[in-house]
Amino acid sequence: MRLLHHQLIGLNTLIIMEIIKEKELKLPEEIKVDEVLNLLGRKQKKNRKEFKKYLIAPDLVRDIYVEMPSGIPDLYDFKGHNFSALQHFIVPKNNGFRGYNWDEDESLGIREEIGDIIMSIFSINVKYDPTVEEYGFKPEIMKKSPMNELINKRKKEIDLDDFTFPTAAEVGGYYGDKVAKNKKFSIITRVKAAGFALHFVMDACCAHHVLGYLLKGHTDWEKNLELNWQSIFGNLKDQKRINEKLEEIANKVIEYFNEKPELSKATSVKEVIEKNAKFIQNWLNEDSNKELALKGIITRKQTKKICIRAIASCIVALSIMFK
Numbered sequence: 402m403r404l405l406h407h408q409l410i411g412l413n414t415l416i417i418m419e420i421i422k423e424k425e426l427k428l429p430e431e432i433k434v435d436e437v438l439n440l441l442g443r444k445q446k447k448n449r450k451e452f453k454k455y456l457i458a459p460d461l462v463r464d465i466y467v468e469m470p471s472g473i474p475d476l477y478d479f480k481g482h483n484f485s486a487l488q489h490f491i492v493p494k495n496n497g498f499r500g501y502n503w504d505e506d507e508s509l510g511i512r513e514e515i516g517d518i519i520m521s522i523f524s525i526n527v528k529y530d531p532t533v534e535e536y537g538f539k540p541e542i543m544k545k546s547p548m549n550e551l552i553n554k555r556k557k558e559i560d561l562d563d564f565t566f567p568t569a570a571e572v573g574g575y576y577g578d579k580v581a582k583n584k585k586f587s588i589i590t591r592v593k594a595a596g597f598a599l600h601f602v603m604d605a606c607c608a609h610h611v612l613g614y615l616l617k618g619h620t621d622w623e624k625n626l627e628l629n630w631q632s633i634f635g636n637l638k639d640q641k642r643i644n645e646k647l648e649e650i651a652n653k654v655i656e657y658f659n660e661k662p663e664l665s666k667a668t669s670v671k672e673v674i675e676k677n678a679k680f681i682q683n684w685l686n687e688d689s690n691k692e693l694a695l696k697g698i699i700t701r702k703q704t705k706k707i708c709i710r711a712i713a714s715c716i717v718a719l720s721i722m723f724k
């Protein structure tokens with residue numbers, strides 16, 4: 402089924418923002434929701450009855466739809482571009498972060514033959530075409546993207562095993578801070594860039610993106626996260642119960658802001674993404690979270706924790722972009 406309105410975390414986030422506003426729940430003073438809701442949230446009430454159908458957890462595999470001001474949905478993805486999904490990683494390292502690097506992906510090591518197959522599929526040089534229209538952005542916006550700048554700087558052919566991709570924070574930060582936030586761009590461009598940026602905010606909430614691993618339970622972990630999140634709502638029959646559940650999430654998000662005041666203090670989308678990567682890194686170090694993640698396992702309780710974080714950080718990012 403093709404969905405016509407906000408989908409995925411974009412939808413989750415906007416619905417929660419609307420409830421926070423309606424119920425006059427107290428957000429940290431840095432966060433401003435009015436402008437975002439005026440721009441993006443107008444149809445949420447109507448959509449809420451459909452919520453269950455397209456409720457989704459953070460998951461990089463999916464695209465993000467953000468309803469355009471005109472009501473036409475748009476799709477943000479890197480489809481059809483070599484290695485573009487490899488820009489969705491952010492690995493905390495020393496005091497900084499690095500992007501995806503084939504050589505450092507330890508999930509490939511023990512299954513080298515699979516790595517070789519992937520390598521042979523990807524046996525083309527890393528390249529990037531800034532003129533593509535699929536993104537829906539003007540070529541000048543694409544030309545300045547971190548991936549393109551990185552490739553231009555190298556000025557020679559780049560092999561996959563000799564290349565570190567830009568981090569999710571650099572890429573998401575570019576679309577969020579340099580495009581969505583910039584009032585010189587049309588509102589349509591800004592909304593598109595915001596949807597794009599949120600994708601990276603969510604990706605930094607996924608275990609394997611912070612580990613830098615393509616395999617080792619990557620797909621299963623994300624699938625299980627999504628199934629768990631959906632199952633929280635899966636048996637709700639009427640709108641009243643769904644509304645109660647949404648209100649509960651809204652309250653949890655507010656609680657979360659109080660627990661982690663540094664999240665709402667972020668002043669750029671890039672910073673939000675980096676904070677998420679650090680959060681997931683710490684989470685992986687707790688208990689046996691990493692061991693389980695490498696088997697593709699995530700519990701319902703952990704799912705809630707991560708999804709609340711994802712929604713809270715998307716609210717912060719939207720507030721930064723449209724303040």
Ligand SMILES: [Zn+2]
Nearest residue numbers: 461462607623
């Ligand atoms: Zn992933």
